[in-house]
Amino acid sequence: MTLIDLSPAPPTGSVLRDLPVVVIGAGPVGLAAAAHLAERGIDFVVLEAGAVAESVSSWAHIRLFSPWKHLVDPAARRLLESDGWSAPTESLAPTGGELVERYLRPLSSLSAIAPRVRTAARVVAVSRRGMDRTRTSARASTPLVVRFQDSSGLSELSARAVIDASGTFRSPNPLGSNGLDPLGAHAVADRLLPAMPDVLGVRQSEFAGRHTTVVGAGHSAANTLVSLGELIRQEPSTRATWVIRSREATRVLTAESDELADRASLSSRLRRLLEFGVIDIVDRFEIVGLSREDDGMLVTGQRAGGLESFHTDLLVNATGFRPDLGMLREVRLDLDEVVEAPRRLAPLIDPNLHSCGTVAPHGVAELAHPEPGFFIAGMKSYGRAPTFLLATGYEQVRSITAFIDGDLEAARAVQLVLPATGVCSTSSAEACC
Incomplete structure (x- = not known):
């Protein structure tokens, strides 16, 4: 295993102490870090x-599985309440839109945070000042450099530390079971939709009276299918097909032990739609090709040792997400070769062994990389594993920021109380579950 230096941050007066910490991403975990x-x-x-x-705003219509008590970071709560904010009812589960309007936007608007947030600033690379990843001498005492693109072009910031909380929502898994886009995907790109479209809201006219295929075996797929079921009730000419690669979608259809009542309810509603034939299901189907037809597309897949095809108008990709590591090529990372999570964290979040509620508390010791001062937090830290909850990300950044501050005792004292969730989603879009 790669040795990782967990010695305190550089002493006061060093060149690094005079530089800011750069946080990448202004989502729930990035703002908690702030x-x-x-x-x-x-x-x-x-x-x-x-x-x-x-x-989060892109799935504002989706109701989260977790109630408010699991969705507000403790430090964020203290700052907000000192500014006169009133917490929502802890036992209620908000929609994504309510999470933004009642918590994330007020948090980002606080005087202690707002002046330090730069929007429309896309990070394209992280490195060291004057060093690529191959140089070692004086690396720990050399500032990190974050290059970003904004309206004025490319710019750079020097940093004492970097917390990458950029998430994974903008990097979905490809539709092919081999981790690649199916052949022909580029020709039907305008008919391929991202996870959790607003079927019953602003995009309803796109789905009404058409045949939509949803690919994926997790809760983001289930949300879309349940919405399509309601649309079918309103507009009977609408059709919906569910495509999964396995024999059955165990994780989303067996949730009796789930303490998150809204998630258990979603599973029950989906089971009823299947039992009554409102939604068709195609199991053990691995998409290998897509081709354009005048009024839709032909989906070709491997099934039972042969090729099968069917027609659909639209296809929703709910196959989960993966981390975008391209901007980190000059940073020394220690990632598990399977799930692409930090190597010490990977065995704690293996979805074959753990549900959301059985992940052990973890902090800077499990999240550190060979690159001094660089950390990946939040959903991105889980790589391709789908077992992430917001409360986990909040404890991650609490531990990381304590370490950056030289408070090693607080950094190591990780605690995490999560609901017993039975089974977990297969979609990191449910990072807020």
């Missing part, structure tokens, strides 16, 4: 590729 840094009086800059909480 809150912890603000509480500790550490200078920071948040770089966000779009708008604050833009990914």
Whole structure:
């Protein structure tokens, strides 16, 4: 295993102490990191590729599985309440839109955070000042450099530390079971939709009276299918097909032990739609090709040792997400070769062994990389594993910011109380579950 230096941050007066911490991403975990840094009086800059909480806003119509008590970071709560904020009812589960409007936007607007948030600033690379990843001498005492693109072009910030909380929502898994886009996908790109479209809201006219195929065996697929079921009730000419690669979607259809009642309810509703034949299911189907037809597309897949094809108008990709590691090529990472999570974290989050509620508490010791001062937090830290909950990300950044501040005792004292969730989703879009 790669040795990782967990010695305290450089002493006061060093060149690094005078530089800010750069947080990548202004989603729930990135803003929680900002809150912890603000509480500790550490200078920071948040770089966000779009708008604050833009990914969450894209699924504003989806109700989260977790109630408010699991969705508000403790440091963020303290800062908000000191500014007169009233917490929502802890036992209620908000929609994505409510999470943004009642928590994330007020948090980003606080005087301790707002001046340090730069939106429409997309990070394209992280490196060291004057060093690529091959140079070792004086590496730990050399500032990190974050290059980003904004309206004025390319710019760079020097940093004492970098917390990458950019998430995975903008990098979905390909539709092919081999991890690649199916042949012909480029020709039907305008008919391929991202996970969790607003079927019953602003995009309803796109789905009504048409045949939509949803690919994926997790809760983001289930959400879309249940919405399509309601649309079929309203507009009977609408059709929906569910494609999964396995024999059955165990994780989404067996949730009796789930303490998150909304998630258990979703599973029950989907089972009823299948039992009554409202939604068709095609199991053990691995997509290998897509081809354009005048009024839709032909989906070809491997099934039972042969090729099968069917027609659909639209196809929703709900196959999960993966981390975008391209901007980290000059950073020394220690990632598990299977799930692409930090190597010490990977066995704790293996979806074959753990549900969301059985992940052990973890912090800076499990998240550190051979690159001093660089950390991946939030959903991106879980790589391709789908077992992430927001409360986990909040504890991650609490531990990381304590370490950056030289408070090793607090950094190591990780605690995490999660609901017993039975089974977990297969979609990192449910990072807020």
